[in-house]
Amino acid sequence: MNRLALIDMGTNTFHLLISEVNEQGQLQQLYKTTVPVRLGQGGISNGAIAPEAYERAIGTLREFRKTIDAYDVETVRAMATSMVRNASNGDEFVKDIFKQTDILVEVISGDREAEYIYYGVRAAGVLxxxxxxxxxxxxxxxxxxxxxxxxxxxxxxxxxxxxxxxxxxxxxxxxxxxxxxxxxxxxxxxxxxxxxxxxxxxxxxxxxxxxxxxxxxxxxxxxxxxxxxxxxxxxxxxxxxxxxxxxxxxxxxxxxxxxxxxxxxxxxxxxxxxxxxxxxxxxxxxxxxxxxxxxxxxxxxxxxxxxxxxx
Incomplete structure (x- = not known):
């Protein structure tokens, strides 16, 4: 079984999705949650993650780590988008996350974000x-x-x-x-x-x-x-x-x-x-x-x- 946990660290909400490939080779969703972290609140217009939002994010990712461990996940991929991409304290935030949760965050470009969205929408069958x-x-x-x-x-x-x-x-x-x-x-x-x-x-x-x-x-x-x-x-x-x-x-x-x-x-x-x-x-x-x-x-x-x- 291949198990993968995906974390999407958006500016408003953080998502955790845990999936696996079953014996028939099909993709199966095991767990899904969305948390309104509001990472951009109080800081997006100043170009930095505000202290309260910073703490909410770390706390949420600690909880995500507990869930990931409980599901015995083999691979974890965490992606951060616009807020972290543009924040003056974004690098420090990513290092802090790794130190506190052992989750390695990939800060993706807007171009890559758009590409992944396309593949997601295509998989939904609306195109x-x-x-x-x-x-x-x-x-x-x-x-x-x-x-x-x-x-x-x-x-x-x-x-x-x-x-x-x-x-x-x-x-x-x-x-x-x-x-x-x-x-x-x-x-x-x-x-x-x-x-x-x-x-x-x-x-x-x-x-x-x-x-x-x-x-x-x-x-x-x-x-x-x-x-x-x-x-x-x-x-x-x-x-x-x-x-x-x-x-x-x-x-x-x-x-x-x-x-x-x-x-x-x-x-x-x-x-x-x-x-x-x-x-x-x-x-x-x-x-x-x-x-x-x-x-x-x-x-x-x-x-x-x-x-x-x-x-």
């Missing part, structure tokens, strides 16, 4: 022959990949994650209309390379990967009285554009407490989802995309499938 625009909204960065089920045409990571957007544009709650416009203008300016690539490759659909998009689907399903998502946790979903806009306008209208009361809302996303939803709206409008597909798989599943493909 086909048509050209898709994958969008993965993290706390620190947003990855965009223009692709189909065969290949990547273009990919890039932008340091425009929901925590960064929140620090910049979330001055009052509910968010003011002028701040919504300010965020869209900022995205229009910063995403110029994406806009040029979209002209070249002409995507027909938006594929949202995990995180924000899962929550948008959960809210939409429960709004329509469909509880099956909460039971089955589907790998691939569709979200009608008009249904997205129903949820989007609700998020813009409500304050923190009211958003928290929305069925399907997760506490760890309750504020950031406002900024993320504005970014989704911008992409749909700017690139005239008429269809939204959602993949529950993202970076960690991409790493997993690539790792086991090499066994």
């Amino acid at each position: 086909d022959q048509s050209t898709s625009l994958i969008m993965d909204i993290g706390g620190g960065s947003v990855e965009f990949i223009l692709c189909n089920e065969q290949e990547i045409f273009w990919k890039r990571s932008f340091e425009l994650g929901a925590q960064r957007l929140m620090d910049k544009f979330f001055q009052q709650d509910p968010i003011a209309p002028e701040n919504v416009e300010a965020e869209k203008n900022y995205l229009r300016e910063k995403l110029q390379p994406l806009s040029e690539a979209v002209v070249n490759y002409q995507p027909t659909n938006l594929v949202g990967s995990s995180g924000t998009f899962d929550t948008l689907c959960d809210i939409d399903a429960l709004r329509r009285g469909d509880t099956s998502r909460t039971v089955s946790d589907p790998i691939a979903s569709a979200l009608a554009v008009e249904d997205f806009y129903q949820v989007h306008h609700e998020l813009l209208r409500k304050n923190h407490e009211e958003r928290l009361a929305i069925p399907g809302m997760l506490e760890m996303r309750v504020d950031m989802i406002v900024l993320a939803s504005i970014a989704v709206d911008f992409v749909l409008q700017e690139y005239r995309l008429q269809e939204i597909r959602v993949s529950a798989y993202a970076l960690k599943e991409g790493v997993l499938h690539q790792a086991f493909a090499g066994l």
